[in-house]
Each structure stands twice: as structure tokens, then as C-alpha cells.
Amino acid sequence: MKLEKTRFKVKSYIRASKLIKHMRISYIMKKGSFTLLLFTCLLSRHNLFAQQQADLETAFRQINAEVLSHSEAYVRLGESIQQIGHRLTGSPNGAKAEQYVFDLLKAYGFEEVAFQPFAINGWxxxxxxxxxxxxxxxxxxxxxxxxxxxxxxxxxxxxxxxxxxxxxxxxxxxxxxxxxxxxxxxxxxxxxxxxxxxxxxxxxxxxxxxxxxxxxxxxxxxxxxxxxxxxxxxxxxxxxxxxxxxxxxxxxxxxxxxxxxxxxxxxxxxxxxGKMQARNVIARITGSELPNEKIVVGGHLDSWDLSPGAVDNGLGAFSVLDMARTFMALGIKPKRTIEFVLFMGEEQGLLGSKAYVQQAMSNGTLDQIRFMLNFDMTNDPKGFYATLEGNRALFEEIGHSAARIDTTFKGTFSATAGLYSDHQPFMLQGIPTGGADGSTLSREALNCYHADCDVFELVNEQQMKNTVRFCSMLVYGLANTNEIPVKRLSDAEVKQLMVDNNLEEALRLGGDWRWD
Structure with a gap:
């Protein structure tokens, strides 16, 4: 509607300028009309941007209120630890965790929930x-x-x-x-x-x-x-x-x-x-305008067996689950398709995310993935990051809108590329990736990384809520922006990104360097 109003004003001024010219009014007057026309066009564009900003912040306020009042991330993580314990991929506990989140997503109202099975070398x-x-x-x-x-x-x-x-x-x-x-x-x-x-x-x-x-x-x-x-x-x-x-x-x-x-x-x-089976769990909201453009929102569900994996990666996985719950509770119909994915096998070598990417390559849908957001040990973030600098303007716009709702969120942005989490298989295929930045983890939690002390007592409920609300805003902003500025990289561009971020040696050691 706003665009139609702008077009009407432009046409009106064109007709007016023709009339002025026909009446042989002075050049100065015609120049003044053109200036007024230009000013009006710019003002209309400003109003359109302001309206988009207002719509974004309205949605963010709804997300903020929903999460603060009804978040289940902390409770569901505690419940799963009590009922299941660790979530080792390929183990009976791992299978129980897969079923637990599948049932939970169904209970949240998702009609499109599916297991994505894959084989692993279990250990x-x-x-x-x-x-x-x-x-x-x-x-x-x-x-x-x-x-x-x-x-x-x-x-x-x-x-x-x-x-x-x-x-x-x-x-x-x-x-x-x-x-x-x-x-x-x-x-x-x-x-x-x-x-x-x-x-x-x-x-x-x-x-x-x-x-x-x-x-x-x-x-x-x-x-x-x-x-x-x-x-x-x-x-x-x-x-x-x-x-x-x-x-x-x-x-x-x-x-x-x-x-x-x-x-x-x-x-x-x-x-x-030996050979064992594992399953990613995928819940989908089909896009209302761009269903063939997909945002993947992922976090690994699996953990090691020495502890229940409360921080690694209960924090990320159950935050992703609550982002999904939030979207369903608010009835959000994004422009782009969103897939919330709980990956298994991350700890054994990114096996679940590799299986996801491989299937997308096999069925010809990899180009539909416009962005992958990964949440691994994410806790109380202060900003966002992406692998590519070209995302700065969009991510800062989303971040600054979030910061206006709650000033404890700083809305910062950094461009960086790293390895060893579920974004890696996507990144190596040129898909833009990103997530939350500036996470807050206590020294005690960091010391318990992959250790037997990674227990539920390390988790802070309010900090989990902060993860869910600010990261839900990022997901919403990406899924609803008119255009995602960064496209999928070419193979040569992926190589250069790896070189620029000093990742060649690690990729060679892992057998993932393909550019010789």
C-alpha cells in the first residue's frame, strides 16, 4: 500500500510539471517543482523504511514478551536431563533424546516434523x-x-x-x-x-x-x-x-x-x-512468499557420555527448540521457509550436519538454503556474527532493533569464520552462516567443557531466555527481510575465505581441503 501511494505522488508531480511547462512558467519555477518532486520521493522512501523498521520492532516486542512470559527452554532441558541423562549419538540415550524433541515439536503444533536418519560409526x-x-x-x-x-x-x-x-x-x-x-x-x-x-x-x-x-x-x-x-x-x-x-x-x-x-x-x-543409526530432527515452517528460500536454524542435540551435556549443547539445542515454540505460539508466517534442525553426531565429527548437507546436494535443494544459523553453547549473547562482512548492514539493523527493546543487548556485529561445529559443512559449500556473538559463560562452565562436571546446575534460566529472545529476533529478521544481501559463494570464493581465516591447515589435517 505504501508503494502504491508513493507511485501516485510521483505521477501527480509529473502531471503538474507538464502543466507548468505548458503554461510557459519560468525555468526557475520548473526547477523548483522538480526539487519538490525529488524531496517528496525521498520522503516517501524514508517513510517506507521507517514503516519497515516499525513493523520489525513490533514483531520483536511480541517475541520478547512471549519468551519472557512463556519460555520453556530451561525447564525442558532440566526435564530431559532428569528423564534421559546424556545424549550420546548411537546410544539408547541418544535415541530417547531424538524422540523427546520430536514429540515436543509436535506438541508445539508443528505439522511438518520429521526424522532424518543417517548411519554412523558408533563408539x-x-x-x-x-x-x-x-x-x-x-x-x-x-x-x-x-x-x-x-x-x-x-x-x-x-x-x-x-x-x-x-x-x-x-x-x-x-x-x-x-x-x-x-x-x-x-x-x-x-x-x-x-x-x-x-x-x-x-x-x-x-x-x-x-x-x-x-x-x-x-x-x-x-x-x-x-x-x-x-x-x-x-x-x-x-x-x-x-x-x-x-x-x-x-x-x-x-x-x-x-x-x-x-x-x-x-x-x-x-x-x-560399529555401524549405528542416528536421526536429525527437523521442524519446518513453510514460507508464505518465498517458500523455496530456506533459513536453517540448527544446534546439536547430542552430548558426550561423561555428563548430561547441559552446557554443550543443552544450551544451544533447547534454545533452538524454544525459538521454534515461540514462532508457533505467535503464529508467525515468515516470508522464507524456516527449518529448525536438531543435529545428532556433532561430537563425533559433524556427522548429522554433513548428512543434512549431503542429502540437500543429492536431491538438488542445496541452493534453496540461503542462510544457516548455528547455536552451539550459545548463552546470553550481546550481538550477532556472520562469516561474511557483506551481512553487516542487515545484521546491524536487526541487532540495533533488538537493542532498542532491551539495552542489555548491544547489537554488535563481527565477521569471522571458524570450524568444528555444525555450520562447517554448510560453510564449505558456500552457504552464508552465522549466529549469536558475545555469549556469556562462567569460568566454571567453560572448565567443564566435555567433562563430567557439565551439569544442569551450570545453566542460568534468565540467560537462556536472553538467548531465545534475541536469537529469535535474528531468525525473524533474516526470514522476513526483502533481500538477503550475500549469495552463496563460488568454490573459488570459499577457498579464499578459508585462506583468509587461516583455516587451510586444519582442513588439510581433517581431509576437508579440496582445492589442490
């Missing part, structure tokens, strides 16, 4: 015995196996200190790890050279294998004997060597012993592995 720990000491005097050491380690392993050999476990540590003496068991830090050591870039634990395991090690022991950076688990395989396939984690204090003791003299280690482990 579960059974037993581990690590002994370290001087030759002939080996003592037991508390440790936990990293996922995707062998079904059975029994190795022994000299324990050597490989510092940070980076390529540069091995390259200094390429033969040093051959036939040995290596010790390395999960995080960068305090005396590391400035500018040193750390690698994921799976990349460090890949380097140990590359340089001929029999096994790798990584030590945590968190005090108090905290043991960390997680996959040691980038691809999801079983490793050929055992990989395990010890606590910070134990790691430092082992480093000191190696510096004093030769240390030996033995590792005996048994695990279960």
Missing part, C-alpha cells in the same frame, strides 16, 4: 588402563579415552614430550615420535611463542599418526584433575592408535619426569564400535 568406551613411570616401575594414571579410539589396543613404549603437539613441534625433530607414545597439551602451553595458533585435539591426534607415534596422551588445561573427552578423529573413522586425556596436574608431572629421565608408558583399552 562407546569400555575400559582403559594407563601406566607411566621409569622402566620397571610403572604406576597407574587416571585417564579417559577420547572417542573414535580403537576397539582394542595394547601398546607400550617410551613417552616423549611433544610440547603443544603442533606441526612445528614435530618438524623440529621428525623422527622423535616414531614408535613412541607422545605427550602434548590440549591447549597452548604458557611459554608458547606469541602468535602460535592452536589445533583441535583431533588434528593433534592426526599429527601423531602422521609422524609414526604409537599413541597420544593429551593433558587438560583445567585444574583439579578434570578429565576431558571428545572425538580424536576428524573424519569420524576409528583411529589406528589410542588417544586419551589426563588432567592438568598429571600432565605437568609427566612433563617434569620426562625432563628428568626416560619414562615408559603402557596403554590398554577396550571400546565398542
Amino acid at each position: 562407546a568406551r569400555e575400559s582403559l588402563d594407563l601406566r607411566v613411570g621409569s622402566p620397571g616401575n610403572l604406576q597407574p594414571v587416571k585417564a579417559v579415552a577420547l572417542a573414535s579410539t580403537p576397539v582394542s589396543a595394547q601398546v607400550s613404549g617410551e613417552l616423549v614430550d611433544m610440547g603443544n603437539g603442533l606441526e612445528s613441534d614435530y618438524a623440529a625433530n621428525p623422527e622423535r615420535a616414531q614408535g613412541k607414545i607422545v605427550l602434548a597439551a590440549l591447549h597452548l602451553l604458557p611459554n608458547s611463542p606469541q602468535g602460535t595458533k592452536n589445533l583441535h585435539r583431533s588434528a593433534k591426534a592426526a599429527l601423531a599418526i602422521k609422524y609414526g607415534a604409537k599413541g597420544i596422551i593429551l593433558f587438560n588445561s583445567v585444574a583439579g584433575g578434570t578429565l576431558l573427552t571428545g572425538t580424536a578423529s576428524i573424519t569420524g573413522d576409528l583411529l589406528t592408535i589410542p588417544a586419551l586425556c589426563v588432567g592438568l596436574e598429571e600432565g605437568n608431572r609427566l612433563k617434569a619426569r620426562i625432563a628428568e629421565g626416560r619414562q615408559e608408558a603402557t596403554i590398554e583399552m577396550k571400546n565398542k564400535a
Whole structure:
């Protein structure tokens, strides 16, 4: 309607200018009419933008009120932990979690809810015995196996200190790890050279294998004997060597012993592995105007088995579920299709998101995905991010509108690209990705990452509500904007993005670098 009014005003002034010309009124008067015409057109455009801003903020206020009054994110996360426990992919608990969120989405009123099954190389720990000491005097050491380690392993050999476990540590003496068991830090050591870039634990395991090690022991950076688990395989396939984690204090003791003299280690482990089934859960709202343009809103549902995974990724997964509930409760009919996706298998190597992207490639619908928003350990954000700078204006417009409703949200924007969460398979196919920025997590929560202390008591209800309301606003803004400014990248542009963000080495180690 606003556009039609603008067109009417423009036509009126055109007719007026013709009449003035016909009456031979002075050039100055005609120039003045044109100026008035231009001013009126600009004013109409300003009014149209102002109306769009007002409509956006009206929707945001409705989202804000709904979440603050009726959010179920915190309660449902607690309920699932009480009823199910951990959510390890491929396990009975994992299947229960998949069914739990499927039923919940149905209860929220979604008619289009579906499982997306995929096969995985499942893994579960059974037993581990690590002994370290001087030759002939080996003592037991508390440790936990990293996922995707062998079904059975029994190795022994000299324990050597490989510092940070980076390529540069091995390259200094390429033969040093051959036939040995290596010790390395999960995080960068305090005396590391400035500018040193750390690698994921799976990349460090890949380097140990590359340089001929029999096994790798990584030590945590968190005090108090905290043991960390997680996959040691980038691809999801079983490793050929055992990989395990010890606590910070134990790691430092082992480093000191190696510096004093030769240390030996033995590792005996048994695990279960084999083909298993897992299921992503997908709930869809079909777009009212652009049904073939899709916004994917995802978070991984799965967790490791040492804890119920309250922070990783109960925070993200149950926030995504409550975003879906919010849209249904308000009866929102977005312009673009929205798919809320709870991914499984993220912890084992992004298996669920890879399956989703692969299916989209197979059925020819990948180009329909205009944006992927990923929420992984997202908590009380202060802004938004996207992989590409070209999204800045849109994201800042959405963020500033959100900030006008609640000034605790800052509406900041950053452009950055990273790896190791469910956005990665989308990003590597050129699909724009993004999410929330400036998340607030306590030091206690961060210390319990992938550890047995990742429990529900770490979760703050109000901070979860903040995640749901501000991220729902982002989803709404993206789904309803007239045009998403950034298109899918070409293969060459994806390569350049990876190079510009220093991701080539990690992708090569993971077998995901395809540009040679």
C-alpha cells in the first residue's frame, strides 16, 4: 500500500510539471517543482523504511514478551536431563533424546516434523588402563579415552614430550615420535611463542599418526584433575592408535619426569564400535512468499557420555527448540521457509550436519538454503556474527532493533569464520552462516567443557531466555527481510575465505581441503 501511494505522488508531480511547462512558467519555477518532486520521493522512501523498521520492532516486542512470559527452554532441558541423562549419538540415550524433541515439536503444533536418519560409526568406551613411570616401575594414571579410539589396543613404549603437539613441534625433530607414545597439551602451553595458533585435539591426534607415534596422551588445561573427552578423529573413522586425556596436574608431572629421565608408558583399552543409526530432527515452517528460500536454524542435540551435556549443547539445542515454540505460539508466517534442525553426531565429527548437507546436494535443494544459523553453547549473547562482512548492514539493523527493546543487548556485529561445529559443512559449500556473538559463560562452565562436571546446575534460566529472545529476533529478521544481501559463494570464493581465516591447515589435517 505504501508503494502504491508513493507511485501516485510521483505521477501527480509529473502531471503538474507538464502543466507548468505548458503554461510557459519560468525555468526557475520548473526547477523548483522538480526539487519538490525529488524531496517528496525521498520522503516517501524514508517513510517506507521507517514503516519497515516499525513493523520489525513490533514483531520483536511480541517475541520478547512471549519468551519472557512463556519460555520453556530451561525447564525442558532440566526435564530431559532428569528423564534421559546424556545424549550420546548411537546410544539408547541418544535415541530417547531424538524422540523427546520430536514429540515436543509436535506438541508445539508443528505439522511438518520429521526424522532424518543417517548411519554412523558408533563408539562407546569400555575400559582403559594407563601406566607411566621409569622402566620397571610403572604406576597407574587416571585417564579417559577420547572417542573414535580403537576397539582394542595394547601398546607400550617410551613417552616423549611433544610440547603443544603442533606441526612445528614435530618438524623440529621428525623422527622423535616414531614408535613412541607422545605427550602434548590440549591447549597452548604458557611459554608458547606469541602468535602460535592452536589445533583441535583431533588434528593433534592426526599429527601423531602422521609422524609414526604409537599413541597420544593429551593433558587438560583445567585444574583439579578434570578429565576431558571428545572425538580424536576428524573424519569420524576409528583411529589406528589410542588417544586419551589426563588432567592438568598429571600432565605437568609427566612433563617434569620426562625432563628428568626416560619414562615408559603402557596403554590398554577396550571400546565398542560399529555401524549405528542416528536421526536429525527437523521442524519446518513453510514460507508464505518465498517458500523455496530456506533459513536453517540448527544446534546439536547430542552430548558426550561423561555428563548430561547441559552446557554443550543443552544450551544451544533447547534454545533452538524454544525459538521454534515461540514462532508457533505467535503464529508467525515468515516470508522464507524456516527449518529448525536438531543435529545428532556433532561430537563425533559433524556427522548429522554433513548428512543434512549431503542429502540437500543429492536431491538438488542445496541452493534453496540461503542462510544457516548455528547455536552451539550459545548463552546470553550481546550481538550477532556472520562469516561474511557483506551481512553487516542487515545484521546491524536487526541487532540495533533488538537493542532498542532491551539495552542489555548491544547489537554488535563481527565477521569471522571458524570450524568444528555444525555450520562447517554448510560453510564449505558456500552457504552464508552465522549466529549469536558475545555469549556469556562462567569460568566454571567453560572448565567443564566435555567433562563430567557439565551439569544442569551450570545453566542460568534468565540467560537462556536472553538467548531465545534475541536469537529469535535474528531468525525473524533474516526470514522476513526483502533481500538477503550475500549469495552463496563460488568454490573459488570459499577457498579464499578459508585462506583468509587461516583455516587451510586444519582442513588439510581433517581431509576437508579440496582445492589442490
